[in-house]
Amino acid sequence: MQFLAPLFSRIRQGFELLVAVLLGSMFAAFIIQVVFRYILNWPVGWTIEYVAVAWLWGILLGYAFVVRDEDVVRFDLFYNAFGQRARRGMTIVSGIVVAGIFLWALPKDFEFVTFMGVEKTAFMHMRFDILFAAYIPFVIAVIVRALWEVRRALRNEPENNGAQHFNPESESHV
């Protein structure tokens, strides 16, 4: 598996760029919208649609590829109260449950996304199956991440899920 590490890191960098560009372009679209509507008095509809798309993709792809384990919002007070052995057990059990549930739902999710190809958005005429396609990598990433944690726990490798680190800069910002 080790030979895959550089590939993973490349993929991750690519998605980091993509997600940053999505947020940046979403920001730009909003500015365009404000300028057109209030300064030029010429309302445009596509900007609203574009930002909604960018937001949806940004969240799903961002969670799948960019959010680090320590950034994930979790209730770790209870979890951290246990010793390392117990935590490993907890990760194995809950990780398998999460992976199982999302894996079970995946075929139906795929069916739903492809079914949505019959509808298009109002302004940009974007097909909804393309728009909603970001959900599939999200589901796969949830499964892979959960199993990755299980594997780590099984092999007794150090944890990487926020139990040891605290990274306030990337907390949920509420």
Added chain:
Amino acid sequence: MAPNISIRKAKAMFDAFSVSLALIVFLTLFGQSIGVAMIAGTIVYLGIKGQDTSIAAETVLQGLYSGYTLLAVPLFILAADIMNVGSIADRLMKFSHALVGRFKGGLGHVNIVASIIFSGMSGSAVADAVGIGRVEIQMMTKGGHIPKSYAGALTAASATIGPIIPPSIPMVLYALVSDASVGYLFAAGILPGLLMASMLFAVNTWVSHRRNFPIDNSVPLSELPKVTVEAFPALMLPVILLGGIYGGVMTPTEAAAVAAFYALLVSVMLYRSVNLKQFFHTLLSSARSTASVGILIAGAIAFNYVITRENIPNVIAEYLAQFDFSPLGFLLIVNVLFLILGCFIEAGAILLIFVPILIPTVNALGIDLVHFGVVVVVNAMLGLITPPYGLLIFIVANITKEPLKAIVSDLMPFIGGLLIALAILTVWPDFVLFVPRLFGYQG
């Protein structure tokens, strides 16, 4: 016949809702992401009900796609991040220092004033603490006369004002689950935020006298015009934001974009403190925060389908109706409940999961939704500084490198002051609703 009965019994025992709820609690306690756990719970609920499990996906996708107000969240995160990277925070600090540094407990007052001004630009307590909070702590402890733990405690306490004075990410989340207007919610936060600040001023003065903190070498009044001019472009940001929203020019979401744009403009053009590389990193870290809060929102949207299907809010409303609470009694109970929850659960999760369950009861009792919103958001913010799980405590502990215990003990008087503010807000809706009514709110 016998197996049938046992199946029915089993079904009654393991009805879909209880199973999904138990699953969410189990996954959350066992260290999984809260958002992912709620989506998983929804999938299992649908499965047991014999419905199409892809309804979970559909609910999440449609909910995120059509949640226009939610778009303010990433933009406010971005605006705060840009201000924190640029030198805006430093300039505000100098300005506040010249303004109130001369009084007893001066550096503490400077901290509070800077937080008030910053909160008029940022909608996130976390952003306030990691951004201007870091500068505030440095400024307060530079002379060596004020303990680091006290500087940290005051910084954490003053950061809670950030999302009360508009703009506010938690209020956007509340608006999502309650259907109250974001604009009126923002307006309703102004007086409560100032009330909380005055409580902090009072506590800081009292503590400074009691512990005999020295008066700082203040900036002479003659320098006030100079630092004001330097900070002026940054000081205009709250004016643009609020003017834009209440002049009816912009929606709060658009105002968020304009705020981020203005912060970028000021930082790049005037203060020359942000370069392209920094901007990219700011975008990336904002995107990261957005995605992690976004999945929490997605989970709440998914599970909200289950809650609505099971008619839970109305069941709770009917259950609570038999106790015949007065509106005030109900609000007090909510305060106690949320303060306790806030000690253990993240603020965003409280607003997205527990608040929607209570909304029908709030309506049935005739409590104003905007007033209720301010009360629960203040509660959620207090949750950020109450141990054992207080995000802001962790953040200032991380900045000061002081033990949590020292910070928590210095925080206690401030928590007391903020609780008094909360009590006043709870019993006095007219105070909270004064500003929204000026802008035509009918509540």
